[in-house]
Amino acid sequence: MSDKSSIVPTTSIAPLSVREQFMAEPELGAGNFLDYALRDNPNRAVPYAYSHSLDHRGRVVVRGHSLIDLARLRDRYAKWYWANGVRAGEPVGVVTAEGLEPLIHFLALSALGAIPALINDAMRPDVMIRYLDHVGVVGVVADDTTRIASAYRADPQRRPRFLALTAEVQAFDADSAELPTQYPYLHKADDVVALIHSSGTTGTPKSTILAHRQFWEGKEPRMVRFPAEPYDRLMCLMPHTHAGGLSYFLTATLLGLPMMVMGDWRRATVEPVMEAFQPTMVASFPRTFVELATGPLPVTGAARVHSWFNTGDSAHYGHIRRLVTLGERPAGLIKPWLLPSERAAEEEQPGSQFVDGLGSSEMGMALFGQVHTPESERNDRCVGKPTEVVTGAAVLTDDGEEVPPGTVGLLAIKSPSCTPGYWNAPALTATFERNGWWLTGDVAYRDAEGRFYHLDRTVDVIDTADGPAYSLPIEEVLLADLAEVVLDCSVVGVPAADGVGQSPIAVVRLQAGADPTEEELRERANKALADHGLATFALVSIVRTPADLPLGPTGKVLKRELRTRFATALRR
Numbered sequence: 384m385s386d387k388s389s390i391v392p393t394t395s396i397a398p399l400s401v402r403e404q405f406m407a408e409p410e411l412g413a414g415n416f417l418d419y420a421l422r423d424n425p426n427r428a429v430p431y432a433y434s435h436s437l438d439h440r441g442r443v444v445v446r447g448h449s450l451i452d453l454a455r456l457r458d459r460y461a462k463w464y465w466a467n468g469v470r471a472g473e474p475v476g477v478v479t480a481e482g483l484e485p486l487i488h489f490l491a492l493s494a495l496g497a498i499p500a501l502i503n504d505a506m507r508p509d510v511m512i513r514y515l516d517h518v519g520v521v522g523v524v525a526d527d528t529t530r531i532a533s534a535y536r537a538d539p540q541r542r543p544r545f546l547a548l549t550a551e552v553q554a555f556d557a558d559s560a561e562l563p564t565q566y567p568y569l570h571k572a573d574d575v576v577a578l579i580h581s582s583g584t585t586g587t588p589k590s591t592i593l594a595h596r597q598f599w600e601g602k603e604p605r606m607v608r609f610p611a612e613p614y615d616r617l618m619c620l621m622p623h624t625h626a627g628g629l630s631y632f633l634t635a636t637l638l639g640l641p642m643m644v645m646g647d648w649r650r651a652t653v654e655p656v657m658e659a660f661q662p663t664m665v666a667s668f669p670r671t672f673v674e675l676a677t678g679p680l681p682v683t684g685a686a687r688v689h690s691w692f693n694t695g696d697s698a699h700y701g702h703i704r705r706l707v708t709l710g711e712r713p714a715g716l717i718k719p720w721l722l723p724s725e726r727a728a729e730e731e732q733p734g735s736q737f738v739d740g741l742g743s744s745e746m747g748m749a750l751f752g753q754v755h756t757p758e759s760e761r762n763d764r765c766v767g768k769p770t771e772v773v774t775g776a777a778v779l780t781d782d783g784e785e786v787p788p789g790t791v792g793l794l795a796i797k798s799p800s801c802t803p804g805y806w807n808a809p810a811l812t813a814t815f816e817r818n819g820w821w822l823t824g825d826v827a828y829r830d831a832e833g834r835f836y837h838l839d840r841t842v843d844v845i846d847t848a849d850g851p852a853y854s855l856p857i858e859e860v861l862l863a864d865l866a867e868v869v870l871d872c873s874v875v876g877v878p879a880a881d882g883v884g885q886s887p888i889a890v891v892r893l894q895a896g897a898d899p900t901e902e903e904l905r906e907r908a909n910k911a912l913a914d915h916g917l918a919t920f921a922l923v924s925i926v927r928t929p930a931d932l933p934l935g936p937t938g939k940v941l942k943r944e945l946r947t948r949f950a951t952a953l954r955r
Contacts, residue, residue: 394613395431395449397424397639402606405637412595413577414493414570416633417457421450424639431635433643434483435656443659445643448483450636453490460491462560463552467545469522471496471568474578474806476515478502478525479549481622482646486632488524488552493576496568500578500590501624503936508534513587514580516541518806524549572596578806579626579744582935590806591744593626601748601772601800602634610664610690611638612713618643618662620653620671622936626744627694631666648938650674650681657684663710666692669699670938676702677870678895685709685735694740694749696939697766697837697855701862703737703755710735712756733757741766741837743823745815747800750776751835763859764836766827773798775820778829783817791838791851794827795820826853843942845876845918848884852876852918854942857887864911868897868904873932873940879921880953886921888952890932890945893925901925921953 401423405411411419421427430447438444448456469475469492477488477499485501492499500518502511508530515523515531522545523531535542570576574595580588617640621628628644635642643660645653648671657665658681665688672693675681688710712732734757740749753767769776775797777785786792801821804812815822826839838853845852854874861872871892876885891904899907901923909919926932933944 395424395426395429395639395641396611396613396615397426397637399607401425402611402638405606406603410570411599412570412572413593413598413629413633414496414574414595415567416599416637417450417454417490418567420636420639421454424450426639427451429639431639431641432483432632433641433660435643435645435659443655445656445659447641450639453487453636456487457490457494458562459555459557460487460552461494461566462557462562463555464491464495464497465562466555466560467522467547469495469497472498472575473521474498474500474518476500476502476518476520476523476525476543477624478504478506478511478523478531480504480526480646481624481628483623483644484549485624486629486644489577489629493570494567495563496570496574498575498578500580501629502580503622503624505936506580506588510588514590515543517587518578518590521545522547524552526550570595573803575803575806577626577629579624579629581744582939582941589808589811591626592803592806593629593744593747594803597800597803598626598630598747599633601750601770601798602630604771605634606637609634609638609640611640614663614687616641616643616660616662616687617664617666618645618657618660620645620648620665620667621694622648626747627666627668627742630748631692654681654684657681661687663687664690664692666694668695668938669693669697669702670934670940672698672702672706673871676705680705680709682709687711688735689713690735691737692740693738694742696840697741697753697764698737698739699859699862700755700761700763701859701866703739704757704761704863707735707737707755707757707759712736739766741823741825741835745802745821746796746798746823747802748772750796750798750800751837753834761863763863764838764856766835766837768833768835769796772800776829776835777820778827778835779817779820779822783820788829788831791826791828791853793817793841794823794825794835794837796823797821843875845874845885845887847876847886847918848879849918852887854887856915857889857912857917860911860915860917861889861891861908865904865908866894868894868899868907870894871932873942873945875942875945875949877922877946877949877952878954882954886953887918888922888924888949889920890924890926890949892929892932922949924949924952 427450432448512534577593579591737755741751742749751766778792879886905923933941
């Protein structure tokens with residue numbers, strides 16, 4: 384007779400009763416979610432977090448890690464940090480390649496009560512040094528310390544207590560090392576658990592604070608409403624040094640949901656891993672969705688996808704409408720972004736759904752969501768209604784007064800998921816606060832039904848002589864109405880030829896085989912824009928390689944660099 388207790392479960396997903404219990408745990412938060420998953424998920428020994436590599440033939444090799452595996456790694460890293468003097472409340476810089484590695488450092492430092500300052504390793508070295516100085520890190524762990532050490536060698540007084548290679552932490556012999564008496568650390572609700580940086584393309588990046596309970600707020604409903612069937616598999620293409628990647632990792636860990644933790648968002652890397660992992664859900668910032676939606680569609684890798692999750696800036700309809708033709712939607716699929724009253728029974732249908740969320744590190748998660756399916760009508764720039772965790776959403780004047788529906792203004796929210804502020808920057812924090820609201824940094828309007836429309840980032844609004852023009856609706860027209868010609872684009876404002884205000888220009892990548900002149904493309908684009916009642920272009924510049932569109936560490940087009948590059952283009 385076999386011993387049934389020795390049979391390994393075939394799923395890593397936590398039972399529903401466990402997930403419901405997580406929703407009611409008053410002490411659970413971003414600093415200790417792994418410990419709750421370890422304690423309560425009976426499938427703790429089953430792999431759920433996946434990484435990938437290439438073998439000698441260039442084939443994708445997938446490796447799984449269980450909750451127990453991650454806890455062992457966390458504890459070994461924590462022993463190294465403790466042995467090197469890291470204590471509760473101290474910030475530590477972590478500059479490692481994207482993927483599972485920065486998450487292990489996050490877990491180790493959190494378990495000590497320390498504060499991981501997670502840094503995308505694509506950040507420019509000079510910007511990185513300024514950021515580390517601003518945060519006031521007591522030490523830095525990095526894949527390559529040469530970029531950092533040379534700066535501190537020139538000014539030894541700025542040097543933190545330690546600069547260590549990631550390989551040193553990985554190779555640490557932890558058998559004889561100790562952990563503090565109280566381990567893991569017992570977090571209070573407002574304890575800082577991580578610092579997340581902005582793009583920092585000019586000046587020192589902002590450092591957004593994530594707090595223990597604040598970063599968990601709003602995610603509780605995901606425990607019962609996020610798709611977590613035995614067949615579900617999540618592929619996360621967001622950087623895991625960013626709040627977005629960390630948010631999905633927290634969710635997957637508590638659910639026990641199989642999750643591929645990607646280290647690269649570029650299609651050349653992503654598509655082979657999609658084919659090997661066969662995800663049912665893909666989470667990303669818009670940039671990867673741009674790449675997956677242009678050129679031949681990833682039919683094989685997306686064969687089982689039922690949901691695409693976008694956050695950060697909202698995505699473009701021209702890309703969404705191609706992606707939702709892929710995959711399949713199983714009958715009875717739960718939509719975690721809808722209230723129970725908004726759900727309807729479904730039959731199995733071809734195609735997938737695209738959940739277009741608007742969120743940021745400061746918001747704590749996507750606080751607005753719009754669902755697109757192959758049957759959806761086009762509704763440019765609509766990001767839907769606020770999620771349940773939002774206690775207030777409004778469009779404000781510069782003075783903080785609410786404006787009526789249909790009026791453009793500053794998007795503002797009230798939510799317990801919002802950041803406590805920016806690290807070491809109370810004055811900066813104050814600039815984002817208005818009459819009890821948090822300004823998201825976006826320009827938007829609300830319609831009479833309570834749906835919000837995202838028009839631009841405040842820094843990207845184009846101040847023409849005829850009034851403000853918004854770059855995102857203009858980009859929508861190029862990508863949707865000129866799809867057979869335009870593969871990708873970015874719209875910015877530059878000084879007008881007559882010196883009065885700004886004029887919109889477009890930097891465009893063409894579809895394969897398309898070969899209009901810049902003037903032909905400008906004339907055609909301007910006709911389409913005029914039909915939509917939008918501002919027209921003074922210039923269209925065609926780029927010939929992807930490298931001609933400058934990207935930040937998270938893959939976002941750096942519009943500030945485009946404005947600098949074309950600052951005198953119209954006057955010439």
